[in-house]
Amino acid sequence: xxxxxxxxxxxxxxxxxxxxxxxxxxxxxxxxxxxxxxxxxxxxxxxxxxxxxxxxxxxxxxxxxxxxxxxxxxxxxxxxxxxxxxxxxxxxxxxxxxxxxxxxxxxxxxxxxxxxxxxxxxxxxxxxxxxxxxxxxxxxxxxxxxxxxxxxxxxxxxxxxxxxxxxxxxxxxxxxxxxx
Amino acid sequence: xxxxxxxxxxxxxxxxxxxxxxxxxxxxxxxxxxxxxxxxxxxxxxxxxxxxxxxxxxxxxxxxxxxxxxxxxxxxxxxxxxxxxxxxxxxxxxxxxxxxxxxxxxxxxxxxxxxxxxxxxxxxxxxxxxxxxxxxxxxxxxxxxxxxxxxxxxxxxxxxxxxxxxxxxxxxxxxxxxxxxxxxxxxxxxxxxxxxxxxxxxxxxxxxxxxxxxxxxxxxxxxxxxxxxxxxxxxxxxxxxxxxxxxxxxxxxxxxxxxxxxxxxxxxxxxxxxxxxxxxxxxxxxxxxxxxxxxxxxxxxxxxxxxxxxxxxxxxxxxxxxxxxxxxxxxxxxxxxxxxxxxxxxxxxxxxxxxxxxxxxxxxxxxxxxxxxxxxxxxxxxxxxxxxxxxxxxxxxxxxxxxxxxxxxxxxxxxx
Numbered sequence: 133x134x135x136x137x138x139x140x141x142x143x144x145x146x147x148x149x150x151x152x153x154x155x156x157x158x159x160x161x162x163x164x165x166x167x168x169x170x171x172x173x174x175x176x177x178x179x180x181x182x183x184x185x186x187x188x189x190x191x192x193x194x195x196x197x198x199x200x201x202x203x204x205x206x207x208x209x210x211x212x213x214x215x216x217x218x219x220x221x222x223x224x225x226x227x228x229x230x231x232x233x234x235x236x237x238x239x240x241x242x243x244x245x246x247x248x249x250x251x252x253x254x255x256x257x258x259x260x261x262x263x264x265x266x267x268x269x270x271x272x273x274x275x276x277x278x279x280x281x282x283x284x285x286x287x288x289x290x291x292x293x294x295x296x297x298x299x300x301x302x303x304x305x306x307x308x309x310x311x312x
Numbered sequence: 313x314x315x316x317x318x319x320x321x322x323x324x325x326x327x328x329x330x331x332x333x334x335x336x337x338x339x340x341x342x343x344x345x346x347x348x349x350x351x352x353x354x355x356x357x358x359x360x361x362x363x364x365x366x367x368x369x370x371x372x373x374x375x376x377x378x379x380x381x382x383x384x385x386x387x388x389x390x391x392x393x394x395x396x397x398x399x400x401x402x403x404x405x406x407x408x409x410x411x412x413x414x415x416x417x418x419x420x421x422x423x424x425x426x427x428x429x430x431x432x433x434x435x436x437x438x439x440x441x442x443x444x445x446x447x448x449x450x451x452x453x454x455x456x457x458x459x460x461x462x463x464x465x466x467x468x469x470x471x472x473x474x475x476x477x478x479x480x481x482x483x484x485x486x487x488x489x490x491x492x493x494x495x496x497x498x499x500x501x502x503x504x505x506x507x508x509x510x511x512x513x514x515x516x517x518x519x520x521x522x523x524x525x526x527x528x529x530x531x532x533x534x535x536x537x538x539x540x541x542x543x544x545x546x547x548x549x550x551x552x553x554x555x556x557x558x559x560x561x562x563x564x565x566x567x568x569x570x571x572x573x574x575x576x577x578x579x580x581x582x583x584x585x586x587x588x589x590x591x592x593x594x595x596x597x598x599x600x601x602x603x604x605x606x607x608x609x610x611x612x613x614x615x616x617x618x619x620x621x622x623x624x625x626x627x628x629x630x631x632x633x634x635x636x637x638x639x640x641x642x643x644x645x646x647x648x649x650x651x652x653x654x655x656x657x658x659x660x661x662x663x664x665x666x667x668x669x670x671x672x673x674x675x676x677x678x679x680x681x682x683x684x685x686x687x688x689x690x691x692x693x694x695x696x697x698x699x700x701x702x703x704x705x706x707x708x709x710x711x712x713x714x715x716x717x718x719x720x721x722x723x724x725x726x727x728x
Binding site (some may be wrong): 154155156157160161163164172174178179204213214215223231234238241248249301302 | 434
């Protein structure tokens with residue numbers, strides 16, 4: 133394990149006060165612990181690799197939503213001063229977003245406003261399930277977890293161009309160049 | 313240690329000064345002098361940190377966006393380009409769009425940058441460590457992708473004030489990633505900010521390795537809080553939203569991570585929806601004479617403006633003083649740097665007649681700034697639809713800005 137490998141130099145340096153320096157050329161910076169990385173790493177990609185343990189259903193989400201979200205987004209997600217969360221007429225989580233993992237990621241890091249980062253993993257799964265259910269993408273009893281969430285087919289998944297690979301090159305003209 | 317005491321002392325001193333000013337203000341209410349600040353700051357209080365003349369009153373203006381303003385969380389301000397001189401924007405006048413978040417109050421001693429993901433050696437740096445690494449200073453503009461000519465822009469501040477140009481100082485991100493050792497298969501990074509909402513943005517690795525900076529300096533001083541203190545990315549030439557402020561984390565990944573500002577906002581919103589738009593096209597605008605200004609009399613003027621392009625350096629700026637019938641090359645004042653504002657100038661003798669002033673630029677790739685009609689046609693819309701926002705097309709308008717000059721010398725936005 134990498135963790136064990138790291139212990140060796142720590143022990144040999146134990147007499148120095150210096151923290152383990154890892155950057156090979158400059159000897160600056162230190163190696164974060166696995167726990168530190170886990171605690172910081174809240175970015176969830178489309179594959180959902182980083183989704184934590186936990187689960188929730190729309191039923192569970194309903195009460196949470198009423199308590200923590202409805203004041204801004206409206207009782208059914210279509211009223212209120214904050215963006216609509218439900219519906220096909222306008223761009224919403226349900227009609228526009230290509231991956232369900234992004235809903236989890238965004239609620240987890242940024243909602244509710246003023247109490248960002250306060251929700252537990254179970255709560256975020258339940259709220260995500262609730263929004264997916266309200267947008268008629270899953271059933272009310274479907275449990276969302278690290279397994280099921282990345283598999284959800286979002287309605288606009290194919291409304292986008294295929295996933296961009298790293299096609300950007302220095303000096304490349306813009307993809308939608310306009311020459312008079 | 314002593315800072316508490318110092319703060320207290322400063323507080324007492326300033327309190328006394330304020331009290332004194334209040335008394336003075338009452339005493340001299342009838343003898344007001346013109347200028348931004350009614351009462352000059354005592355001479356000795358200006359030594360520690362310089363101030364501009366009280367006769368200079370150029371300021372940023374607000375443009376609250378409704379969504380965030382509804383929750384008291386809009387911090388959008390525009391740069392007063394009509395007063396710009398040269399190519400550098402004073403940091404205090406740099407435009408800001410904080411996406412509904414209060415600029416965080418970050419203690420640099422506490423701040424850390426973590427680099428992890430598909431790397432051989434995950435690393436955490438303190439600010440002090442980052443400053444020990446080799447650094448560079450580069451002049452780059454940052455422009456919001458929503459910076460676009462519209463009817464509602466009466467002044468160049470309102471129409472184009474979401475661009476600014478600074479000298480940025482910091483460590484190339486490529487150097488930090490070399491230290492961490494990027495693994496094969498990695499093609500993107502996810503950058504993350506430290507504001508309450510912890511915004512993320514994915515950037516292709518080729519760009520990261522080309523010229524992205526992890527900047528702590530702006531125009532010879534630490535980056536200002538609204539602009540990312542103590543640490544931000546500078547991703548030159550790309551929509552400014554890629555230049556993550558309050559940078560706390562870089563995760564090396566194999567694919568774009570599709571965060572909020574990549575799938576809900578800042579997408580290319582037409583039938584050809586795609587996840588990413590990167591470079592902004594070539595754009596120029598005349599800053600004098602511009603909307604809201606007034607020419608005092610006929611005669612000699614120096615037309616001046618700024619040009620910039622996500623495609624690289626500006627090669628040419630043409631100016632028309634007759635509504636587009638004829639064009640003449642303006643002088644590029646220089647330096648004409650890659651991905652920086654470039655100033656252009658042209659001598660003009662105004663004959664007192666009604667006219668329209670235009671500028672259009674060409675960059676090093678040969679990309680030419682389009683007219684509004686050309687730009688709208690690209691989006692399958694009319695100019696009218698495009699300006700009224702009923703047409704699709706998310707930002708990126710780089711169309712030519714017309715300024716009309718009336719016989720009385722008043723200058724107005726002649727977009728139509």
